[in-house]
Amino acid sequence: MKHFSMKKKIFNSLPGLIVLLALLITPALALAYDDVTLDDAYDFTYVVPYGDIGEKIEGFHVIGLNNDGSTGPIYDPGNIWWTVSDDSVVKFVDEYDNLYNRVDDIATVDIKLLGVGASYVIAHYYISPTVTYTVHSYIVVEDTSGSSSVANIDVYVDGPGGDDWYEFGVTVNRNVLDYLDPSNNQPDDDKILQMNPSALHALAAGGNAHFSNPDWAEDELTLTLEGSYLVCIEDVCATSTQGWKYTVLDYPYYNDLEPDYAASAFGDPNSSDGELDQYYTVYFYYDY
Numbered sequence: 317m318k319h320f321s322m323k324k325k326i327f328n329s330l331p332g333l334i335v336l337l338a339l340l341i342t343p344a345l346a347l348a349y350d351d352v353t354l355d356d357a358y359d360f361t362y363v364v365p366y367g368d369i370g371e372k373i374e375g376f377h378v379i380g381l382n383n384d385g386s387t388g389p390i391y392d393p394g395n396i397w398w399t400v401s402d403d404s405v406v407k408f409v410d411e412y413d414n415l416y417n418r419v420d421d422i423a424t425v426d427i428k429l430l431g432v433g434a435s436y437v438i439a440h441y442y443i444s445p446t447v448t449y450t451v452h453s454y455i456v457v458e459d460t461s462g463s464s465s466v467a468n469i470d471v472y473v474d475g476p477g478g479d480d481w482y483e484f485g486v487t488v489n490r491n492v493l494d495y496l497d498p499s500n501n502q503p504d505d506d507k508i509l510q511m512n513p514s515a516l517h518a519l520a521a522g523g524n525a526h527f528s529n530p531d532w533a534e535d536e537l538t539l540t541l542e543g544s545y546l547v548c549i550e551d552v553c554a555t556s557t558q559g560w561k562y563t564v565l566d567y568p569y570y571n572d573l574e575p576d577y578a579a580s581a582f583g584d585p586n587s588s589d590g591e592l593d594q595y596y597t598v599y600f601y602y603d604y
Contacts, residue, residue, distance in 0.1 A: 349380030352441045352449040353387065361507045361544040361578040362455045364429055369457060372409055374426040376453060378439035385556060393423045395442040400427075402435035402588075406455055432459045434587035454577035456584050462511030463585075465489045468594040471522025474601040475552050483526040488513040488592070492520045495534045496543060502534070507544035508580040512591055515562055515579035516543065518598040523549075544578040552602060561603045567595035 354360060355377040362373060378396060380388050390396060397420040400406050407415040409428040419425055427437055434456045441449040465487055472482045490513050496505040508514060513521075520533035529535075538548035546560045547553055554560060564573045564582060573589050575582050579600075585591035592598070 348382075349388070349390075349449075350383045351381040352378050352390070352439060352451045353381040354439070354451055354453065355379045355387070357541055357545070358507075359453050361541070361581050362453065363507050363509055363581055364455065364457045365510065366432065366458055366460045369429050369431060372426055372428050373455075375424060376427065376437060376439070377424040378441065378451060379423075390423055390441065394421045396421065396423055397440050397442075398422075398425050399438050399440065400435050401438070402433055404431050405433040405435035405457055406430060406437065427455070429455075429457055432457050432586050434581075434584055452576075454581055456509065456581050456587065458509065458511045458584060459586060460511075462509075463490070463513065463591065466513050466592050466594055469518050469522070469592065470595075470597040471518050471526075472597065472599045473519070473522075473549060474599065475549065476602045476604070479552065481523075481526050483522040486518065486522045486525050488518045488521040490517065492517050492524065492533065493543070496539070503539050503541070503543055505543045507542040507578065509583050512583050512585060514581065514583040515564055515575075515592060515598045516546070517583070518592065519546075519549075519562075519579065519600055522598070544580045546579065546600075549600065558602065558604050560600055562598065562600045564589075564592070565597040565599065567593065567597075570597070 359376055378390065380390050397418060398408060399418050403417045406427045406429055407417060408419045409415055409426050415428060437453040437455060439451050443449060467487045469486045469488050470484050471486050474480050493505060493508060496502045498504055508516060520537060523532040523536060524530050536550045539545065540547055549560060562579045564575060565571065566573060575589055582589065583592035
């Protein structure tokens with residue numbers, strides 16, 4: 317299930333003195349980062365079928381991140397620890413198949429899928445008594461059944477420069493993204509909910525209805541990372557510093573659920589946020 321990972325080159329021809337100096341300045345380098353991230357963009361989201369329970373996902377690797385987008389290794393792994401939010405869904409696993417709720421002092425971990433539901437896999441990097449950087453992956457393990465559609469969803473798109481539209485009372489069908497297929501010059505849908513409609517399904521269904529065009533989503537949505545990353549809505553596309561985000565308002569209280577993971581993974585009824593239910597509002601906006 318692992319797709320790729322960044323490869324680091326080791327130059328063995330450096331004189332021993334330079335290597336020693338590099339080791340001596342390591343603590344300063346470790347504090348130079350502005351944040352942390354995962355080294356593989358595919359690792360931020362996983363949507364896993366029920367049949368994969370018992371399998372492992374290997375190689376979650378945390379690295380340093382700077383505000384200019386540059387990254388690098390963390391030189392003091394003793395300041396790293398990993399946790400999961402729901403250990404009935406996933407746990408960390410070692411080479412002997414021992415399971416753990418938490419692991420410490422390591423930059424790379426593997427997990428084992430244990431049951432239906434959703435869980436965060438969280439890397440923590442201690443900087444100071446008041447500062448700890450974190451980054452997470454969101455893992456959904458789907459059940460064997462779900463809902464083929466959900467009715468009465470309101471969809472808003474808030475684009476830059478007043479380029480907005482909305483559609484009320486949308487019926488969101490689970491098959492609205494069935495056009496996704498590499499053979500159709502589209503990404504595959506491995507990181508999109510399969511058993512229930514997701515917030516991304518709602519965007520597609522809302523656009524198809526608003527523009528009275530059943531092919532609007534196929535023509536106007538640009539997705540990557542197996543459907544987990546929304547690059548463009550029509551001709552408004554993400555850049556290195558800007559991009560599309562979303563949120564979901566529940567009903568009847570209109571609480572902002574503030575999901576902090578891909579729209580393609582929102583809507584599983586066994587997650588803490590719950591399924592995408594009727595009368596919910598799905599709101600996509602361009603964040604500057």
